[in-house]
Amino acid sequence: xxxxxxxxxxxxxxxxxxxxxxxxxxxxxxxxxxxxxxxxxxxxxxxxxxxxxxxxxxxxxxxxxxxxxxxxxxxxxxxxxxxxxxxxxxxxxxxxxxxxxxxxxxxxxxxxxxxxxxxxxxxxxxxxxxxxxxxxxxxxxxxxxxxxxxxxxxxxxxxxxxxxxxxxxxxxxxxxxxxxxxxxxxxxxxxxxxxxxxxxxxxxxxxxxxxxxxxxxxxxxxxxxxxxxxxxxxxxxxxxxxxxxxxxxxxxxxxxxxxxxxxxxxxxxxxxxxxxxxxxxxxxxxxxxxxxxxxxxxxxxxxxxxxxxxxxxxxxxxxxxxxxxxxxxxxxxxxxxxxxxxxxxxxxxxxxxxxxxxxxxxxxxxxxxxxxxxxxxxxxxxxxxxxxxxxxxxxxxxxxxxxxxxxxx
Numbered sequence: 338x339x340x341x342x343x344x345x346x347x348x349x350x351x352x353x354x355x356x357x358x359x360x361x362x363x364x365x366x367x368x369x370x371x372x373x374x375x376x377x378x379x380x381x382x383x384x385x386x387x388x389x390x391x392x393x394x395x396x397x398x399x400x401x402x403x404x405x406x407x408x409x410x411x412x413x414x415x416x417x418x419x420x421x422x423x424x425x426x427x428x429x430x431x432x433x434x435x436x437x438x439x440x441x442x443x444x445x446x447x448x449x450x451x452x453x454x455x456x457x458x459x460x461x462x463x464x465x466x467x468x469x470x471x472x473x474x475x476x477x478x479x480x481x482x483x484x485x486x487x488x489x490x491x492x493x494x495x496x497x498x499x500x501x502x503x504x505x506x507x508x509x510x511x512x513x514x515x516x517x518x519x520x521x522x523x524x525x526x527x528x529x530x531x532x533x534x535x536x537x538x539x540x541x542x543x544x545x546x547x548x549x550x551x552x553x554x555x556x557x558x559x560x561x562x563x564x565x566x567x568x569x570x571x572x573x574x575x576x577x578x579x580x581x582x583x584x585x586x587x588x589x590x591x592x593x594x595x596x597x598x599x600x601x602x603x604x605x606x607x608x609x610x611x612x613x614x615x616x617x618x619x620x621x622x623x624x625x626x627x628x629x630x631x632x633x634x635x636x637x638x639x640x641x642x643x644x645x646x647x648x649x650x651x652x653x654x655x656x657x658x659x660x661x662x663x664x665x666x667x668x669x670x671x672x673x674x675x676x677x678x679x680x681x682x683x684x685x686x687x688x689x690x691x692x693x694x695x696x697x698x699x700x701x702x703x704x705x706x707x708x709x710x711x712x713x714x715x716x717x718x719x720x721x722x723x724x725x726x727x728x729x730x731x732x733x734x735x736x737x738x739x740x741x742x743x744x745x746x
Contacts, residue, residue, distance in 0.1 A: 347484045357379070357480035360373065365458070374490040387557050410547070413447040421464050441477070444474055516584070519538035623712065627645050628726070650664045658705045660685050660705055665715065686710065
């Protein structure tokens with residue numbers, strides 16, 4: 338499968354109607370870079386979200402989940418800071434998130450429960466609330482419906498990312514063009530279970546909150562929940578979608594062609610963002626796509642693919658462009674899924690290396706050269722059924738260790 342473009346150059350025409358964006362530098366990042374942003378809808382929007390399943394969870398996640406319930410899935414804005422996770426910060430951290438929401442709601446003229454709040458950065462450091470509160474009026478005042486403003490938001494949420502991540506999609510419904518744009522951050526602590534990842538999608542489609550939530554959950558399983566950089570789930574993960582209906586098309590109904598088109602657009606945006614995260618993995622050189630075919634069930638295929646994708650031995654082999662198929666075979670064998678090793682085929686970067694459980698002669702130098710590509714496909718066929726699953730990861734380099742050994746120092 339060819340991966341989506343690694344980044345979309347967003348234009349004014351790609352933006353959904355009725356949304357405005359802004360970002361500023363409030364001083365949370367030591368570099369003085371953009372670190373505080375807002376995405377807002379001019380009207381109440383249907384909202385959906387998936388959040389980290391980590392038991393250690395940041396205050397913004399708890400508050401955002403509570404607001405989504407309290408508003409019955411009708412939200413106006415997302416306010417987000419980088420440079421501080423506001424996690425394990427006690428009552429003061431919770432109060433800081435609440436105050437940030439209250440000030441944002443005041444400036445937008447909406448209720449506090451209509452505002453999502455998100456944070457990303459170092460865990461366990463008190464959040465400088467005064468810096469955020471001073472910046473909220475500036476953010477509210479400078480919101481714009483422009484590609485540049487959206488690009489600045491995508492930059493403001495970055496931490497160890499080397500580049501911002503954006504994606505767009507559109508489709509026609511009842512003679513109206515529906516637009517969708519998204520941005521995400523993440524380069525380390527990536528193994529979503531809803532890596533540090535935050536992702537936001539806005540669209541001018543009209544869709545009920547319940548159907549939006551159901552659709553987002555299904556799409557997430559095939560995109561953000563099918564990637565891993567280092568096997569660590571974040572305390573702050575959140576993927577949020579706002580749909581305000583400002584395109585003027587009818588409300589999308591479950592099972593309709595419009596719903597299929599909407600799902601495809603959302604999956605395209607989420608898939609692109611997820612792969613951009615993998616490609617920007619800390620110290621990463623290439624994206625590895627692992628496809629397991631011929632399993633008895635999709636869950637079995639997924640479990641094997643995930644086990645291979647999170648194996649340090651597999652990932653370090655790819656860092657050295659070593660066609661060591663034995664590590665892939667061994668990782669599959671410990672996934673907790675029963676299969677017959679004597680029936681397994683493995684192909685690395687298009688080169689068959691194992692057939693019916695037996696090694697094949699192949700040119701190791703040629704195989705190594707193919708493993709140097711930006712995108713490397715690995716296919717394992719179990720010949721046990723008809724189910725399949727894909728998972729994406731990156732190689733595991735010495736640079737990853739260097740970055741995370743000195744993350745705080």
